[in-house]
């Protein structure tokens with residue numbers, strides 16, 4: 001079948017809209033006509049070549065669309081269903097069977113391997129194979145192949161442009177607070193970084209009933225946005241000693257801290273902001289990638305702190321995505337307030353806008 005896709009031909013190259021061909025779905029596969037797809041920071045990192053994925057590649061991992069065709073053994077969804085797409089997992093390893101698909105033993109191969117488990121690929125261009133299957137979807141395209149594991153059906157009247165980012169960025173931020181750290185009602189929360197993941201963490205804190213929510217973010221308009229979304233304080237990290245500013249609000253330290261910045265200096269400072277028995281959740285891709293964190297072991301013990309790495313907000317997509325959809329519908333997760341939509345052809349402009357802070361969460365729309 002013919003499709004159009006945003007192809008990255010080389011590391012740091014632009015996204016080019018080109019015609020490609022896509023195979024019919026295999027017995028266990030689902031073909032989705034993409035209607036909306038969010039741009040996540042991971043797409044940009046992978047497009048830079050930093051994770052060693054092959055090129056030319058079709059990226060995209062916050063796809064949402066309508067089921068176009070299903071393989072013979074697919075029972076979860078049917079042609080015409082609206083679906084959200086999310087990360088892929090094997091469903092059979094110890095982690096998957098234990099309810100932790102975000103820590104699937106095959107996570108890296110299934111999401112970043114850019115091919116099926118047998119090494120083949122569904123995407124081609126003039127007989128050449130393209131790197132596809134990114135996050136089990138490669139949804140920067142008009143058609144994408146997924147599996148039953150990484151699609152979740154939504155209602156026929158669901159607004160896919162708003163819900164597409166649930167599949168990665170929003171579930172990562174909100175899930176980081178609600179699921180990974182399991183923030184308690186009345187507890188305090190500090191969120192570092194006010195991008196889509198950070199603001200989703202703020203919204204997660206509101207849903208969890210956190211009594212004090214503080215956002216640390218250099219951009220003034222994002223600090224203002226966070227305050228309007230339910231954060232109680234917003235701190236500019238360029239204005240001085242951030243840890244002291246947090247301690248001025250929370251003298252005993254923060255019960256929960258979520259880092260979405262990936263900034264090693266900010267993360268080291270966060271350790272000093274934790275309350276006794278506090279938890280620091282690390283969500284942001286570290287920059288540089290090989291960054292290390294040095295902590296005082298004695299301090300760690302005395303304060304009883306937890307430092308936790310988090311992938312995809314510890315989401316169980318079949319449970320958590322419908323929960324997020326219901327919260328969004330009820331007005332408790334107003335992510336539409338920080339989504340900006342672009343026609344698919346303007347993908348490079350959308351990425352530029354994201355870099356410069358003009359878009360918090362860019363979502364591409366397809367016909």
Ligand SMILES: [Zn+2]
Pocket residue numbers: 089090091092093094095096097101103104105106
């Ligand atoms: Zn697994």
Ligand SMILES: [Zn+2]
Pocket residue numbers: 040041042043061168169
């Ligand atoms: Zn992502």
